[in-house]
Amino acid sequence: KAGVTQTPRYLIKTRGQQVTLSCSPISGHRSVSWYQQTPGQGLQFLFEYFSETQRNKGNFPGRFSGRQFSNSRSEMNVSTLELGDSALYLCASRRNTDTQYFGPGTRLTVL
Amino acid sequence: QKEVEQNSGPLSVPEGAIASLNCTYSDRVSQSFFWYRQYSGKSPELIMSIYSNGDKEDGRFTAQLNKASQYVSLLIRDSQPSDSATYLCAVNTPRDYKLSFGAGTTVTVRA
Numbered sequence: 613k614a615g616v617t618q619t620p621r622y623l624i625k626t627r628g629q630q631v632t633l634s635c636s637p638i639s640g641h642r643s644v645s646w647y648q649q650t651p652g653q654g655l656q657f658l659f660e661y662f663s664e665t666q667r668n669k670g671n672f673p674g675r676f677s678g679r680q681f682s683n684s685r686s687e688m689n690v691s692t693l694e695l696g697d698s699a700l701y702l703c704a705s706r707r708n709t710d711t712q713y714f715g716p717g718t719r720l721t722v723l
Numbered sequence: 724q725k726e727v728e729q730n731s732g733p734l735s736v737p738e739g740a741i742a743s744l745n746c747t748y749s750d751r752v753s754q755s756f757f758w759y760r761q762y763s764g765k766s767p768e769l770i771m772s773i774y775s776n777g778d779k780e781d782g783r784f785t786a787q788l789n790k791a792s793q794y795v796s797l798l799i800r801d802s803q804p805s806d807s808a809t810y811l812c813a814v815n816t817p818r819d820y821k822l823s824f825g826a827g828t829t830v831t832v833r834a
Contacts, residue, residue, distance in 0.1 A: 621812055645821065655767070655811065655824040666818040702766055704822075711757065712813075714766040
């Protein structure tokens, strides 16, 4: 069974731009979660989607948003990028409340 | 109080020794507990999950859970240089629909 895939793997943007990241979960997994990982803050929860509904949201500004499609694929968007948004963005999927599996991540650099 | 706390690192152990990692959590209704391993620049990889009090062994890894004490641990026996990584403790609280992660403990195995 194929794992979680994320595109793109690397991204360089400048301040003020916006970015969209994509995640395809493991087949049969309906839950997709997004995390931001930085050296200083560790792994921080952004939001979780299940059957196209956002079930939980972390403590991030409104510039961070996401959505999930009917095929369970998910996207997250960051608008008006700031230098501090440079991070590894991880997507994880799971069937219900079971084990969560991570994708390879998208490394975002904001210049 | 943080939801999930791990013993501060870094932890340096000689090759062949036992590495002991500890984790405490704050929410008593937590039901599922996981250990992830993360190599530098890579995404977290699941190595152990535990749901019931007691020990669970998988190869050189043993996870221990004590719900009364709200404590989870991971033992790595016969540590190898390839075990050098950051280990993340994660706790699932169903009502929040999210996994809460500790800050991680970095383990270095000296050859």
